[in-house]
Amino acid sequence: xxxxxxxxxxxxxxxxxxxxxxxxxxxxxxxxxxxxxxxxxxxxxxxxxxxxxxxxxxxxxxxxxxxxxxxxxxxxxxx
Amino acid sequence: xxxxxxxxxxxxxxxxxxxxxxxxxxxxxxxxxxxxxxxxxxxxxxxxxxxxxxxxxxxxxxxxxxxxxxxxxxxxxxxxxxxxxxxxxxxxxxxxxxxxxxxxxxxxxxxxxxxxxxxxxxxxxxxxxxxxxxxxxxxxxxxxxxxxxxxxxxxxxxxxxxxxxxxxxxxxxxxxxxxxxxxxxxxxxxxxxxxxxxxxxxxxxxxxxxxxxxxxxxxxxxx
Numbered sequence: 001x002x003x004x005x006x007x008x009x010x011x012x013x014x015x016x017x018x019x020x021x022x023x024x025x026x027x028x029x030x031x032x033x034x035x036x037x038x039x040x041x042x043x044x045x046x047x048x049x050x051x052x053x054x055x056x057x058x059x060x061x062x063x064x065x066x067x068x069x070x071x072x073x074x075x076x077x078x079x
Numbered sequence: 080x081x082x083x084x085x086x087x088x089x090x091x092x093x094x095x096x097x098x099x100x101x102x103x104x105x106x107x108x109x110x111x112x113x114x115x116x117x118x119x120x121x122x123x124x125x126x127x128x129x130x131x132x133x134x135x136x137x138x139x140x141x142x143x144x145x146x147x148x149x150x151x152x153x154x155x156x157x158x159x160x161x162x163x164x165x166x167x168x169x170x171x172x173x174x175x176x177x178x179x180x181x182x183x184x185x186x187x188x189x190x191x192x193x194x195x196x197x198x199x200x201x202x203x204x205x206x207x208x209x210x211x212x213x214x215x216x217x218x219x220x221x222x223x224x225x226x227x228x229x230x231x232x233x234x235x236x237x238x239x240x241x242x243x244x245x246x247x248x249x250x251x252x253x254x255x256x257x258x259x260x261x262x263x264x265x266x267x268x269x270x271x272x273x274x275x276x277x278x279x280x281x282x283x284x285x286x287x288x289x290x291x292x293x294x295x296x297x298x299x300x301x302x
Contacts, residue, residue: 068142071142075146075154
């Protein structure tokens with residue numbers, strides 16, 4: 001990555017969470033690294049908003065994921 | 080959703096075999112991403128005629144904000160790509176975690192921010208914090224960055240002048256973040272920006288650009 005999101009020292013509790021995420025997900029997702037790099041930069045409600053992400057009630061899970069993939073394709077973003 | 084349908088949408092969303100309602104959702108997502116400041120009342124009426132109520136449009140706006148923001152940051156920082164097996168595992172994991180930490184959407188879900196523009200409540204909180212908090216960059220710099228990228232896409236912000244050294248990076252971040260390369264970041268480092276400063280300007284720059292569609296839609300829905 002272009003900045004060292006993973007290498008920055010973090011509190012022990014956060015390191016434990018990241019280790020759990022890496023074990024469960026198989027890798028450390030960029031958004032998790034982004035959020036944990038400077039947790040003070042985000043408000044708690046904004047973190048909740050990001051965690052809630054796509055879970056509105058008017059679209060099925062598949063439809064929400066399709067909308068997300070479509071937007072990413074418009075941005076030519078492969079992530 | 081079946082992979083053939085997904086593939087058809089990504090190739091040609093206007094002709095893919097999907098319901099009229101879903102096509103309207105795709106049209107809304109397309110508008111919020113490609114022409115966010117130009118969304119009009121007839122656009123919303125067209126989506127409503129296809130079966131989207133205000134909450135469905137609001138849901139598309141939240142997805143658009145989330146992914147327009149994360150796409151820009153992912154490209155700027157070059158998040159690692161993963162293969163499909165790991166991506167599926169990641170998505171299932173996030174679903175499980177998301178269900179544990181599920182936060183309810185506040186009611187009402189929208190409010191006028193400190194600048195009078197209507198956005199999701201939590202986004203106003205987050206934006207205010209990112210623009211005011213002590214950090215590696217001055218709050219005035221971050222405010223200028225956020226306003227600059229929003230204005231590039233027609234967003235309602237006062238004129239802003241971020242430091243000259245940032246403008247070509249912010250132009251790429253806003254319009255084609257996939258074109259950001261290592262030398263763009265190296266240039267910022269040579270100008271004295273460390274990782275924390277690059278992090279801050281990238282996030283607020285991505286936020287400004289990604290908010291324009293949500294602000295326009297929320298203004299039309301709730302203004």
